[in-house]
Amino acid sequence: MADQQARTGEDRRPTQIPVIRWEEPPEGPVLVLLDQTRLPAEEVELVCTDAPALVEAIRSLAVRGAPLLGIAGAYGVALAAARGFDVAEAARALEEARPTAVNLSVGVRRAQAAHQEALAATGDPTAGAVAALAAARALHQEDAVASTRMAAHGLALLDELLPGGGHRILTHCNSGSLVSGGEGTAFAVTLAAHRAGRLRRLWVDETRPLLQGARLTAYEAARSGMAYTLLTDNAAGSLFAAGEVDAVLIGADRIAADGSVANKVGSYPLAVLARYHHVPFIVVAPVTTVDPATADGASIEVEQRPGFEVTELSAPQVPVAGAGGGIPVAPLGTQAYNPAFDVTPPELITAVVTEEGVVSPVTAEALAELCAGQGRTAA
Numbered sequence: 001m002a003d004q005q006a007r008t009g010e011d012r013r014p015t016q017i018p019v020i021r022w023e024e025p026p027e028g029p030v031l032v033l034l035d036q037t038r039l040p041a042e043e044v045e046l047v048c049t050d051a052p053a054l055v056e057a058i059r060s061l062a063v064r065g066a067p068l069l070g071i072a073g074a075y076g077v078a079l080a081a082a083r084g085f086d087v088a089e090a091a092r093a094l095e096e097a098r099p100t101a102v103n104l105s106v107g108v109r110r111a112q113a114a115h116q117e118a119l120a121a122t123g124d125p126t127a128g129a130v131a132a133l134a135a136a137r138a139l140h141q142e143d144a145v146a147s148t149r150m151a152a153h154g155l156a157l158l159d160e161l162l163p164g165g166g167h168r169i170l171t172h173c174n175s176g177s178l179v180s181g182g183e184g185t186a187f188a189v190t191l192a193a194h195r196a197g198r199l200r201r202l203w204v205d206e207t208r209p210l211l212q213g214a215r216l217t218a219y220e221a222a223r224s225g226m227a228y229t230l231l232t233d234n235a236a237g238s239l240f241a242a243g244e245v246d247a248v249l250i251g252a253d254r255i256a257a258d259g260s261v262a263n264k265v266g267s268y269p270l271a272v273l274a275r276y277h278h279v280p281f282i283v284v285a286p287v288t289t290v291d292p293a294t295a296d297g298a299s300i301e302v303e304q305r306p307g308f309e310v311t312e313l314s315a316p317q318v319p320v321a322g323a324g325g326g327i328p329v330a331p332l333g334t335q336a337y338n339p340a341f342d343v344t345p346p347e348l349i350t351a352v353v354t355e356e357g358v359v360s361p362v363t364a365e366a367l368a369e370l371c372a373g374q375g376r377t378a379a
């Protein structure tokens with residue numbers, strides 16, 4: 001089997017990639033984002049001076065992944081407040097930018113609540129803006145801490161489920177420091193296994209159609225020096241059949257109250273394969289991704305993306321040709337089915353790893369208890 005050899009010390013860049021920061025130049029505050037649509041070809045930054053620019057960055061996936069969407073949303077509210085825009089309107093637009101990742105609305109609402117509370121207490125818009133920014137910074141920091149804790153809990157779980165070590169892990173989409181204030185969710189567990197000398201290989205699903213696996217997870221894996229191999233999504237079946245996968249680790253965009261997990265489309269087929277082949281299927285997500293207000297998998301709104309993402313290959317370095325600006329790979333006018341996410345039912349999930357510990361089996365009661373610990377209930 002063709003392998004990408006482990007790199008040791010070849011690439012000395014830090015594994016934690018700065019993806020978002022707040023700056024205050026003389027012209028006014030800005031939110032600076034690493035434009036993820038340009039990776040891995042170029043590391044280019046996007047500067048947002050207002051909430052509409054951030055909404056566009058969220059829709060285009062320049063900034064993406066559940067925890068980072070929450071952080072970005074909170075900073076977006078702070079930006080609107082600091083620049084004197086209508087905060088309620090900005091919050092609404094940010095929340096609606098993408099529907100599936102619950103963290104986006106959690107982040108937006110937290111900053112908005114801090115803004116409202118400070119404004120009500122002082123009547124001073126500056127105090128409101130300062131409070132919104134403090135809430136965004138706190139969320140950013142908390143996500144880094146949660147990431148470290150998820151990595152520790154996840155590694156302990158892997159060691160328990162796979163006592164022999166030498167883990168061969170399959171992942172889908174991207175769940176590393178590109179989506180987090182820290183080192184991410186599922187990818188952070190993989191990194192912890194790598195650092196502990198217990199990762200034999202990370203199998204990276206390319207993740208059609210937008211290639212978050214190939215463009216982003218492979219980019220993060222290469223920086224970390226871990227051994228990794230890229231595969232097309234439809235090669236996963238033969239990989240399982242060959243006995244090459246010890247565990248599947250993925251992140252989540254929303255976990256319903258019943259334990260159903262929405263994650264990047266292609267996650268559910270992996271769960272089915274994992275069950276058939278008796279391989280643990282593990283979801284890693286902060287407690288904020290559990291949504292007690294969404295009863296079950298059928299109630300999760302799955303974002304539908306434009307068809308051209310499927311009918312064309314697009315990347316910034318590819319010349320403009322089709323309707324979406326990419327190279328057509330299907331006859332003009334072909335209709336495409338392009339849901340961004342799918343939903344895996346709890347009975348196919350071995351465990352949900354959070355910063356507060358491991359939930360296994362995945363039950364509504366255990367998840368409700370976690371949320372209650374953060375003061376979040378269905379009401």
Ligand SMILES: CSC[C@@H](O)[C@@H](O)C(=O)COP(=O)(O)O
Nearest residue numbers: 064065066173175185251252264
């Ligand atoms: C911690 S990341 C979990 C998910 O957000 C991730 O797996 C994912 O599906 C991201 O989708 P994206 O459409 O790239 O935002």
